[in-house]
Amino acid sequence: MGSGTSTNVWSPGNDGVRVTVVKADTHSPVTTPIDLTNKSPSNGIYNFGKKSKLSYSSGQSLTPQKGGFKTYTPQQQLPRIVSTNGSNNISAIKSYFTDELIIRYIAQLTGMNYDVLIGGDYKLLLEPFAFYKFEGVMILTTATEAAMYDEQVSGLLRSRMVSLSHKNLPLAMFLEVSDLGYPAWGGSTTKAASNAEIKSSLGLGVVRFTEQPEQPVVSAYDYEYRVDTEVITSVWVSGGQSDPDTPTTVSFNINGSTYNVGNVYYPEGDSQLAWVKWTTPTTEQDMVIHVTVRGPGGTDKTTINCKIVDLDKNPPPNPVADDRNDSFRQEAVPQRAEKARADWSIWRPWWQEYWVDRGHWESDDWTDSEGNSHSSSYWVSNWVDEGWYEFDLDRYYASFSANMDITCDSKNPTASGSVMKSGYGINEKVSASVSTNQSSAVSKPQNAVSYFPEFNYNTYWRLLDRMGSGRFEFKKNSYSTYKNRTHFTPIWMPDGAYTVNTWVIDSWTPVGMLSANLTDSLTIRESLWADWHIGPLAP
Numbered sequence: 001m002g003s004g005t006s007t008n009v010w011s012p013g014n015d016g017v018r019v020t021v022v023k024a025d026t027h028s029p030v031t032t033p034i035d036l037t038n039k040s041p042s043n044g045i046y047n048f049g050k051k052s053k054l055s056y057s058s059g060q061s062l063t064p065q066k067g068g069f070k071t072y073t074p075q076q077q078l079p080r081i082v083s084t085n086g087s088n089n090i091s092a093i094k095s096y097f098t099d100e101l102i103i104r105y106i107a108q109l110t111g112m113n114y115d116v117l118i119g120g121d122y123k124l125l126l127e128p129f130a131f132y133k134f135e136g137v138m139i140l141t142t143a144t145e146a147a148m149y150d151e152q153v154s155g156l157l158r159s160r161m162v163s164l165s166h167k168n169l170p171l172a173m174f175l176e177v178s179d180l181g182y183p184a185w186g187g188s189t190t191k192a193a194s195n196a197e198i199k200s201s202l203g204l205g206v207v208r209f210t211e212q213p214e215q216p217v218v219s220a221y222d223y224e225y226r227v228d229t230e231v232i233t234s235v236w237v238s239g240g241q242s243d244p245d246t247p248t249t250v251s252f253n254i255n256g257s258t259y260n261v262g263n264v265y266y267p268e269g270d271s272q273l274a275w276v277k278w279t280t281p282t283t284e285q286d287m288v289i290h291v292t293v294r295g296p297g298g299t300d301k302t303t304i305n306c307k308i309v310d311l312d313k314n315p316p317p318n319p320v321a322d323d324r325n326d327s328f329r330q331e332a333v334p335q336r337a338e339k340a341r342a343d344w345s346i347w348r349p350w351w352q353e354y355w356v357d358r359g360h361w362e363s364d365d366w367t368d369s370e371g372n373s374h375s376s377s378y379w380v381s382n383w384v385d386e387g388w389y390e391f392d393l394d395r396y397y398a399s400f401s402a403n404m405d406i407t408c409d410s411k412n413p414t415a416s417g418s419v420m421k422s423g424y425g426i427n428e429k430v431s432a433s434v435s436t437n438q439s440s441a442v443s444k445p446q447n448a449v450s451y452f453p454e455f456n457y458n459t460y461w462r463l464l465d466r467m468g469s470g471r472f473e474f475k476k477n478s479y480s481t482y483k484n485r486t487h488f489t490p491i492w493m494p495d496g497a498y499t500v501n502t503w504v505i506d507s508w509t510p511v512g513m514l515s516a517n518l519t520d521s522l523t524i525r526e527s528l529w530a531d532w533h534i535g536p537l538a539p
Helices: 053-057 090-096 100-108 143-152 156-168 195-201
Strands: 017-024 032-037 122-134 137-142 205-208 222-225 232-236 250-253 257-264 273-281 285-295 298-308 342-351 355-357 360-368 373-380 383-385 390-410 419-422 427-435 449-450 459-461 465-468 472-473 496-509 512-527
Touching: 017 100, 032 100, 053 122, 053 143, 090 205, 122 143, 122 298, 137 143, 137 383, 143 156, 143 195, 156 195, 195 285, 222 232, 222 496, 232 285, 232 298, 232 496, 250 373, 257 273, 257 285, 273 342, 342 512, 373 449, 390 496, 427 496, 427 512
Parallel strands: 222 298, 419 512
Antiparallel strands: 017 032, 017 122, 122 137, 122 205, 232 273, 250 257, 250 285, 285 298, 342 390, 355 383, 360 373, 390 427, 427 472, 449 459, 449 496, 465 472, 496 512
């Protein structure tokens, strides 16, 4: 269970499912939750009453009580709810709670008419619970209640029972499709979760009786990152004074891993950036980063929403000889975000000594051989350093530079310098670099994306290959006979300047991303049809 002893015990099978009937359109509970279990707990068990996750999400608090907790034991035995081997039993739980007999049993217990229950206006909210001995006392909690209770006991429940309370119980059920205002779970299914993750996303299932309609989704993201990219995520920390005697630590929980940042110092009335460098997943997804700040004044928490996108999903289609675009109009190159320099600073505390003698007077009394009394006093020194911390501000920077060069493809037989006929290919090379006086706080340029005039610098684009040392080129073109790193211009492209726009991105710093918006041009003159002619057959 963690660092528990014989006073902290859970036995397999001491579990069950809390069921609440919920109005589908308002997400509000309409019945008192019922608790189903194969093995009923003792009558005097400590519990938190009959509340659902929805009630706690709406702001209700834990209300402890002893006894008065009723459970029901179905004739059709429940499947294993809480696993002990780090896996879960979701498929069997799904099958059980979509069985008609079980739904009829739930309707009977909740007082709902069966036909009304399955008519489409209601859903079932399922929550796994477990009963176990904690610090010598038997208690019963859902996953959400366990997380809330752990916060009340300053992490002691997690310390004693982590395998149950923060892994096997919350991961017994989670959503694969968002519902009732809760997101689909995209985090680890094998590692212990945080209290925030459990409360927001774990320990629940939903039974629907009609096909789920596509619902509107409103998303706000604090960061947008690319897949498989080294990035930096930062937060500002303030409040009181943080110094080596009263330090502040910032923890970032990212995709199941925790990154701790220590030595976050700042003077009274000021603030300090704290950041972590990490690598994004290789697949597109939405992520929530949980941040916990522990300082001299206590603990604070926040979340950061991240969208991880894959830019390598929309390359241009294969151009063909009879393509036409009679309505084409040349568009101006868009103004994409550019940032060539970043500046940040770090407070560095140092001790200002101030020595004070906090000694005291002592006296001696004695009588001489003639019976005369004498006394004297003297000072006993006790030097104490009553100094304080001063702060210096160390300043750092990163400077970004990039350039691009497009050329006629080497297989273009009639190109002349920077002049070519439409329909042939072009090559591109991009170089980018960053200079800084704190390399540990900067990531190198990692992505470059090229946009083309025939698509109005939109619609389709090419994510360039990373060639190392800040160099980028087109990926090998599957439509090229020679598999060259080329982009084919459309045969209908009118004469004039052919300008490619490349956005060089993903050089990250504690204060954001460095980027450059580049252009380079070639000249189109005639089309490749001018290189074709009809001649007589050889005799």
